[in-house]
Amino acid sequence: MMIVAAVAAIIAIGGVGYYVMSKDDNKSSNSSATPSSPAGTSSQSNKISDEDAAKATAKAHFALVYQKKTSEAYQVTCQEFKDLSSYETFQTTLDSGNFYTIDLSAIEYTSAEVRNDQAIISGPIGPLQPGTNLQVSLLKKNGQWCVYGYEAKQSQ
Numbered sequence: 508m509m510i511v512a513a514v515a516a517i518i519a520i521g522g523v524g525y526y527v528m529s530k531d532d533n534k535s536s537n538s539s540a541t542p543s544s545p546a547g548t549s550s551q552s553n554k555i556s557d558e559d560a561a562k563a564t565a566k567a568h569f570a571l572v573y574q575k576k577t578s579e580a581y582q583v584t585c586q587e588f589k590d591l592s593s594y595e596t597f598q599t600t601l602d603s604g605n606f607y608t609i610d611l612s613a614i615e616y617t618s619a620e621v622r623n624d625q626a627i628i629s630g631p632i633g634p635l636q637p638g639t640n641l642q643v644s645l646l647k648k649n650g651q652w653c654v655y656g657y658e659a660k661q662s663q
Contacts (some may be wrong), residue, residue, distance in 0.1 A: 557647065558619045561626035564652040565643045570612035578600055578629050585646050585653035611634070614641055626652070631662070 624647035
């Protein structure tokens with residue numbers, strides 16, 4: 508339960524609740540990559556879908572948190588997150604929660620919505636918090652995904 512409170516604190520600090528998913532544009536993840544390209548001949552950005560890249564960014568962020576590499580984890584967040592939450596506040600929130608004892612990078616994201624350079628991915632936190640998913644919001648800036656925020660939500 509402590510992790511839910513800590514995640515909720517980051518949400519309040521980072522303004523995670525605010526994101527816009529435009530319904531007007533049906534631009535989807537990188538599905539236009541050429542399927543006829545043999546493996547190894549296209550660049551890495553063409554081989555990995557936006558969904559997979561967003562999931563990898565979230566996993567990398569939480570791996571850094573679990574390893575107590577707070578500064579590096581903060582750098583993977585979006586500028587919008589940093590504008591709302593100072594590094595000191597981010598560090599204090601992580602220190603006061605169970606972020607260093609639970610490896611959130613191991614979460615398997617079972618749901619993903621990606622469009623307009625925005626993504627929301629979610630997956631179950633684990634058996635100690637049944638029915639609770641970690642929802643991560645990400646933005647794509649200059650071709651790179653960054654963490655916009657995250658929260659624990661009861662699954663429906």
